[in-house]
Amino acid sequence: MTADTSARYREFKMPDVGEGLTEAEILKWYVQPGDTVVDGQVVCEVETAKAAVELPIPYDGVVHALRFEEGTTVDVGASIITVDVAPGTPSEAPAAAAPATEPEAEAAEPKGRQPVLVGYGVSEASTKRRPRRGAAAVPEQGAATAAIQAEMNGVPAPAALSRPLAKPPVRKLAKDLGVDLATITPTGPDGIITREDVHAATAPAPSPQAAPVAEPVPAPVAAAPAVAGRETRIPVKGVRKATAAAMVGSAFTAPHVTEFVTVDVTRTMRLVEELKSDKDMAGVRVNPLLLVAKALLVAIKRHPDVNATWDEAAQEIVLKHYVNLGIAAATPRGLLVPNIKDAHDKTLPQLAESLGELVSTAREGRTTPAAMQGGTVTITNVGVFGVDTGTPILNPGESAILAVGAIKLQPWVHKGKVKPRQVTTLALSFDHRLVDGELGSKVLADIAAILEQPKRLITWG
Numbered sequence: 001m002t003a004d005t006s007a008r009y010r011e012f013k014m015p016d017v018g019e020g021l022t023e024a025e026i027l028k029w030y031v032q033p034g035d036t037v038v039d040g041q042v043v044c045e046v047e048t049a050k051a052a053v054e055l056p057i058p059y060d061g062v063v064h065a066l067r068f069e070e071g072t073t074v075d076v077g078a079s080i081i082t083v084d085v086a087p088g089t090p091s092e093a094p095a096a097a098a099p100a101t102e103p104e105a106e107a108a109e110p111k112g113r114q115p116v117l118v119g120y121g122v123s124e125a126s127t128k129r130r131p132r133r134g135a136a137a138v139p140e141q142g143a144a145t146a147a148i149q150a151e152m153n154g155v156p157a158p159a160a161l162s163r164p165l166a167k168p169p170v171r172k173l174a175k176d177l178g179v180d181l182a183t184i185t186p187t188g189p190d191g192i193i194t195r196e197d198v199h200a201a202t203a204p205a206p207s208p209q210a211a212p213v214a215e216p217v218p219a220p221v222a223a224a225p226a227v228a229g230r231e232t233r234i235p236v237k238g239v240r241k242a243t244a245a246a247m248v249g250s251a252f253t254a255p256h257v258t259e260f261v262t263v264d265v266t267r268t269m270r271l272v273e274e275l276k277s278d279k280d281m282a283g284v285r286v287n288p289l290l291l292v293a294k295a296l297l298v299a300i301k302r303h304p305d306v307n308a309t310w311d312e313a314a315q316e317i318v319l320k321h322y323v324n325l326g327i328a329a330a331t332p333r334g335l336l337v338p339n340i341k342d343a344h345d346k347t348l349p350q351l352a353e354s355l356g357e358l359v360s361t362a363r364e365g366r367t368t369p370a371a372m373q374g375g376t377v378t379i380t381n382v383g384v385f386g387v388d389t390g391t392p393i394l395n396p397g398e399s400a401i402l403a404v405g406a407i408k409l410q411p412w413v414h415k416g417k418v419k420p421r422q423v424t425t426l427a428l429s430f431d432h433r434l435v436d437g438e439l440g441s442k443v444l445a446d447i448a449a450i451l452e453q454p455k456r457l458i459t460w461g
């Protein structure tokens with residue numbers, strides 16, 4: 001490409017949205033080749049493991065090419081769109097723009113970074129490599145692990161393993177083009193196969209490998225119709241992928257303890273009805289979740305040691321002097337856990353307003369990554385599904401999560417007589433490294449006591 005062409009065509013690369021993510025899926029293009037764009041104009045919407053984000057283009061020009069189709073997962077740093085910033089100037093089109101710039105993106109890809117998923121941290125062992133279908137068996141598992149690690153570090157694999165060296169995007173390209181990496185002579189440093197090597201292998205030229213290269217592609221397709229009517233395979237990506245990784249990491253890292261209590265919330269339900277007609281609560285939504293949230297905040301104030309996190313690297317317990325209250329929300333994109341910042345400082349009307357905004361924003365798909373960062377404790381309201389309770393899994397980095405079950409009219413002994421009362425079951429899961437049985441029990445008992453006698457919001461608050 002000439003210097004004039006390089007100055008004319010600009011490659012816009014997939015940015016890191018500032019939350020430590022390593023890849024994103026292109027959900028929708030808002031422009032097409034030939035469209036005029038201006039600095040700051042949104043050109044596409046991408047979905048990270050945390051949220052859907054619109055990307056603005058940083059310069060004026062005319063769209064020359066879209067490098068990826070909708071639904072494609074793209075690495076951070078890879079070129080996604082080419083813009084002609086000097087339209088009308090005669091020069092050579094950047095036909096080789098994608099293969100020329102994307103290896104640079106691979107080289108610039110940050111090493112040792114840890115993806116930070118939906119409100120969660122991920123252990124250092126997590127990577128963004130995708131599982132390979134039909135991968136050839138290797139003689140020893142240890143040798144395979146060493147070779148893969150060596151490949152990720154950019155150094156040659158052990159000689160005992162004949163697996164071709166190539167980065168994940170290159171392997172995907174080879175798979176999409178039907179090219180067997182074992183048939184390619186690498187030209188990259190340390191024997192690594194590059195994108196140019198893969199493209200060269202697909203060029204029309206007499207080669208004894210040409211026939212067998214095309215064979216692996218139709219093989220899995222032929223087997224698919226056998227179960228096409230009986231099974232459906234759904235790619236795991238975006239929020240679902242992030243949630244799965246976070247839940248597995250949490251379940252096998254933090255020792256969970258879950259305690260339960262069944263409580264008469266008749267007085268709380270009466271207070272909810274009274275607050276709905278209170279002029280100070282006009283314009284905000286009042287529901288039982290609001291008072292449950294307030295009860296949890298009061299319990300944390302009475303037992304501040306429950307609001308903490310475990311720092312494995314420093315071998316320290318970090319006490320939080322603030323409460324960012326997470327609310328689990330079911331959305332079309334999957335489970336999201338945005339949180340209310342500094343919920344402990346909010347009045348009841350302010351808390352109600354924040355709850356309403358949080359839930360509506362999540363359901364509309366407008367939750368930002370920042371809204372899901374920094375949570376300290378979480379509430380999950382499984383009662384809306386008619387469920388009595390559950391054993392919730394902690395969000396990584398948090399010390400406790402409260403599950404609220406369905407509120408039902410049940411026979412209950414009240415003042416020595418069996419009467420129909422509004423009853424619910426609460427479940428509190430906590431990290432037993434941080435919270436012992438006594439502390440966890442006191443927190444749960446306080447929440448229950450407040451919901452049974454909501455006047456304690458005043459006397460204890």
